Amino acid sequence: METIEAFSASGIDQSLLSIAEKVYSGERISEADCLILFQKGELGFVGALANSIAQRLHNGKVYFNRNFHIEPTNVCVFTCNFCSYSRQYKHRDEGWEMSIEQMMDIVRKYDGQPVTEVHIVGGVHPKMNLEFFCELLTRIRAHRPDLHLKGFTAVELAYMFRKAKLTTREGLEMLKAAGLQSMPGGGAEIFDAEVRNAICADKVDGDGWLNIHQTAHELGMHTNATMLYGHIEKYEHRVDHMARLRDLQDKTGGFNCFIPLKFRNKDNDMSHIPETSIIEDLRLYAIARIFMDNFKNLKAYWPMLGRETAQLTLSFGVNDLDGTIDDSTKIYSMAGSEEQSPSLTTEQLCDMIDAVGRIPVERDTLYNEIKVYTPAAEV
Numbered sequence: 001m002e003t004i005e006a007f008s009a010s011g012i013d014q015s016l017l018s019i020a021e022k023v024y025s026g027e028r029i030s031e032a033d034c035l036i037l038f039q040k041g042e043l044g045f046v047g048a049l050a051n052s053i054a055q056r057l058h059n060g061k062v063y064f065n066r067n068f069h070i071e072p073t074n075v076c077v078f079t080c081n082f083c084s085y086s087r088q089y090k091h092r093d094e095g096w097e098m099s100i101e102q103m104m105d106i107v108r109k110y111d112g113q114p115v116t117e118v119h120i121v122g123g124v125h126p127k128m129n130l131e132f133f134c135e136l137l138t139r140i141r142a143h144r145p146d147l148h149l150k151g152f153t154a155v156e157l158a159y160m161f162r163k164a165k166l167t168t169r170e171g172l173e174m175l176k177a178a179g180l181q182s183m184p185g186g187g188a189e190i191f192d193a194e195v196r197n198a199i200c201a202d203k204v205d206g207d208g209w210l211n212i213h214q215t216a217h218e219l220g221m222h223t224n225a226t227m228l229y230g231h232i233e234k235y236e237h238r239v240d241h242m243a244r245l246r247d248l249q250d251k252t253g254g255f256n257c258f259i260p261l262k263f264r265n266k267d268n269d270m271s272h273i274p275e276t277s278i279i280e281d282l283r284l285y286a287i288a289r290i291f292m293d294n295f296k297n298l299k300a301y302w303p304m305l306g307r308e309t310a311q312l313t314l315s316f317g318v319n320d321l322d323g324t325i326d327d328s329t330k331i332y333s334m335a336g337s338e339e340q341s342p343s344l345t346t347e348q349l350c351d352m353i354d355a356v357g358r359i360p361v362e363r364d365t366l367y368n369e370i371k372v373y374t375p376a377a378e379v
């Protein structure tokens with residue numbers, strides 16, 4: 001309570017003080033409180049609260065995993081205005097389309113290496129259907145049974161299942177039988193219908209996204225959740241988005257982590273919108289940590305944020321830096337991220353974490369600890 005007294009002595013706004021009291025006594029904050037934090041919470045204030053929560057939950061540990069990405073295609077039937085990455089089917093000669101054999105070549109590159117996860121996400125190609133991806137999963141599973149298969153956004157799945165004339169449950173059961181173990185969090189963007197219609201009108205809506213994740217949780221699969229922020233959305237939309245995720249997590253407990261994704265403005269139809277400042281980014285991470293009290297893990301995806309900002313987020317509630325991402329993931333380099341070839345060795349990731357006084361911990365996809373890197377431990 002010393003911190004509360006210090007806040008109080010500093011003459012801080014009464015509404016912020018009562019939020020601080022809730023946080024320090026472990027009480028959940030409301031949506032109205034969350035909005036107040038966005039409107040009035042200075043970086044130092046929200047950072048202190050978020051950091052205390054992350055310290056209580058993780059005691060200085062910061063997680064990463066050893067993974068690689070496969071992006072089967074950037075050809076996409078959808079036309080999200082913020083996307084710098086996709087190409088329409090009629091312009092597919094400007095993009096890429098991988099065969100199963102080409103994707104297996106990527107998998108074979110990691111033979112004998114201690115990677116634990118493959119992350120498979122791409123555009124929504126009209127010809128890559130459910131059978132195609134079931135075959136891919138079966139082939140990877142047979143070649144590398146130890147690898148955790150995490151794949152497909154709710155946007156890809158909604159399209160795949162509709163074309164196959166299957167319900168969400170039936171489609172997910174097929175993918176699960178072929179080896180799919182969890183799902184990444186992409187495609188969530190902003191759930192609010194008005195904002196969604198303005199930035200990505202033609203793909204699955206907010207309720208559809210949530211329904212696919214709920215069904216996956218009911219089938220025992222874990223998934224991630226994202227939020228694309230820093231474009232035309234208002235603070236109210238961020239609060240609504242995070243509240244819907246928090247409600248679903250209360251119901252199912254199936255989300256592994258929350259990943260805010262900063263809108264990058266290069267080469268897309270929203271390039272006229274300026275990017276958010278680093279201060280606004282850090283405030284968002286801190287507020288997410290405070291509000292989303294049932295999400296144990298808050299991830300900063302370093303290829304999008306850049307290494308230094310990702311490092312800074314560790315003092316604002318973040319406890320996960322994703323992974324070594326040892327491959328050419330293009331979605332952010334094409335949208336203006338400084339990280340043109342996002343790949344870090346385990347040693348570089350550990351150094352990034354260690355440099356800000358935190359403890360690097362290698363995890364698997366489900367956040368089981370694989371190795372704690374104390375300063376004396378060998379990398």
Ligand code: V47
Binds near residue numbers: 183188259264322335
């Ligand atoms: O849904 C697209 C975003 C997402 C831009 O679950 C953009 O572990 C910023 O969700 N600026 C796909 N963001 C990637 C994704 C993801 C990434 C890493 C880890 C995980 C995980 C999930 O990328 C899309 C969209 O929200 N995106 N374009 C852009 N210009």
Ligand code: SF4
Binds near residue numbers: 080083155203
């Ligand atoms: Fe397609 Fe995804 Fe780009 Fe939207 S964000 S156009 S769904 S690749």
